[in-house]
Amino acid sequence: MEMKKGLKIATIGGGSSYTPELIEGFIKRFDELPVSELWLVDIEAGKEKLEIVGTLAKRMVEKAGVPMEIHLTLDRHQALQDADFVTTQMRVGLLDARVKDERIPLELGLIGQETNGAGGLSKALRTIPVLLEIAEEMQELCPNAWLINFTNPAGMVTEALLRYSKHEKVIGVCNVPFNMHMSIAKMLGVDMERVRIDxxxxNHMVFGIHVYVDDQEVTDKVLDMLSNPEIQLTMKNIAPLAWNKTFLKSLGVVPCPYHRYYYKTSTILEEELEAFKSGETRAEIVKKLEDGLFELYKDENLDIKPPQLEQRGGAYYSDAACNVISSIYNDKKDIQVLNVQNKGSLTEIDYDSAVEVSCIVTKNGPIPLTIGKLPVQVLGLVQQIKSFERIGAEAAVSGSYDKALLALTINPLIPSDxxxxxxxxxxxxxxxxxxxxxxTENVLSNIQG
Structure with a gap:
């Protein structure tokens, strides 16, 4: 049997604290996913962190005994040249920008969160132009490579890449559906392989429409269990607020943790304002966690992903990112939840818009499963957020103040124009x-009032 050549993968934002997750994911899949070159790329401002995390990555690879070369560079073009896959995990403006995205809305009594509402739009406006530039470079340097994006807000970013980039091989990934799948299986006391969730x-607005165990539907049972305050389906960065039992039963589908921002807005806002007053917003907590992680990463004796990384909020990200790469490479035809072009999967969302749905992953990329109509009780909210993403992406590309304002007025977390x-x-x-x-001159007058 002819051996497949080793893969070259470029990771933009390689100095991220999440990178050890990715390294671990590639190491444990090396037999099926032979990554011979992993290029970790960052910018000058991230050089120190790149060197720290890159050195840890090299120790991890050496300990595992896999022939994977780790390259550290600030030269994006060199990393992209002839790459087979490109992953993106960037934060334009670093964590200081996230602090502003959270604190500025809270100053005005609005929810401050990096993927929802005003903070989410702000992050998208900074991020989308950079990712479109990367996609353009990929067209020139590695036109056959898949762009696997983990950068938030992943929904709006994927929307922009699909709509405004010539590079068509784009997939958005998120750890939320994977975490939900894993948590629900654990809740039911069965192996993940026995559980299927449609x-x-x-992105961050995804529902579990049906839950099955061994092809027997158990959605009602799961909703009943989730109404127990002792059983919480949440993430490290979202308060584990209990769901109202009657509400869940009426909803009839499994909400994701981020739905608390929309269904429990006032309670979330109260908690965020308390944290804001004490100077402990999630962004500031994350900054402290990051400082601690990078101190750990400096330890020359550390050669595994430290368990403390799971406190960061991105646990199991590597499984979401590495699974899709492996499934494309090996033509697995398994089912994964991805951000892709709709192509008729959801009949009441535009054909060319980005959606997050269950997909069959083949060597030619993901094929979204046909879902049809969303339940009427969630359709309106999904369409509203899709409008927000569409207009927000247009604002990021055009630099239109009017479009950015319009996007915010569409978002349900912003109560007035x-x-x-x-x-x-x-x-x-x-x-x-x-x-x-x-x-530019034409928008400065609006910004300056």
């Missing part, structure tokens, strides 16, 4: 150095 919706304008002006001014598209 996921449908958008006046608040939308106030928070938009503050966020644009705070991130001016990362938003050149907004600081």
């Amino acid at each position: 996921f449908a919706g958008l 006046d608040l939308a304008e106030a928070v938009l002006q503050k966020l644009l001014s705070a991130h001016e150095e990362y938003l050149p598209q907004f600081f």
Whole structure:
């Protein structure tokens, strides 16, 4: 049998604290996914972290005894040249920008979160132009490579890449459906392989439409269990607020942890404002966690992914990212939940929009399963967030102040147009150095009031 050649993978944002997750994922799959070159790429501002995490990556690979070369570089073109897959895990403006994305909305009494509401839009406005630039470079340097994006807000970012980039091989990944699948299987006391969940919706707005164990539907049982305050389906970065039993039964589908922002808005906001007053927003907690992680990573005796990384909020990200790469490479035809072009999967969302749905993953990429109509009780909210993503992506590409304002007024977490304008002006001014598209003569007057 002819041996397949080793793969070259480029990871943009290689200095991320999440990188050990990715390294672990490639190591444990090496027999089926022979990565011979992994290029970790970052920018000058991330050089120190890249060297720290890159050195840990080399120790991990050496301990595992796999022939994977780890390359550290600030030269993105060199990393992209002839790559087979490209993964992106960037944060434009680093964690200091996230702090602003959370604190500025909270100053105005709005939810501050990096993927939802005003903070989510702010992150997208900085991030989308950079990812479109990377996609353009991929067209030139590695046109056959798949772009696997983990950068948040993944839904809006995937929407922009699919709509405005010539590079068509784009997939958005998220650890939320994987965590939900794993947690529900554990809750039911069965192996993950026996559980199938039909996921449908958008990123951080995805629902488990049906849950099966050995092909027997158990959705009602799962909803009944989730109404128990002792059983929580959540993430490290989201308060484990209990669901109302009657609400869950009426909803009839399994919400994801991020739905608490929409169904428990006032309670979440109260908790965030308390944290804000004490100077302990999630962003500031994450900064402390990161500092601690990088101190750990410096330890020359550390040669595994430290368990403390799971506190960071991105646990099992490697399984989401590495699974899709392996399934494309090996033509597995298994089912995974991915952000892809709709192509009729959800009949009431535009054909060319990005959706997060269960897909069959083949050597030619993911094929979304036909879901059909979303249940009427969740359809409106999904369509509203899709409108927010569409207009937000357009604002990021065009630098249109009007479109950015419109996007915020569409979002259900922004209760008025006046608040939308106030928070938009503050966020644009705070991130001016990362938003050149907004600081041209025709939009400056709006920003300056």
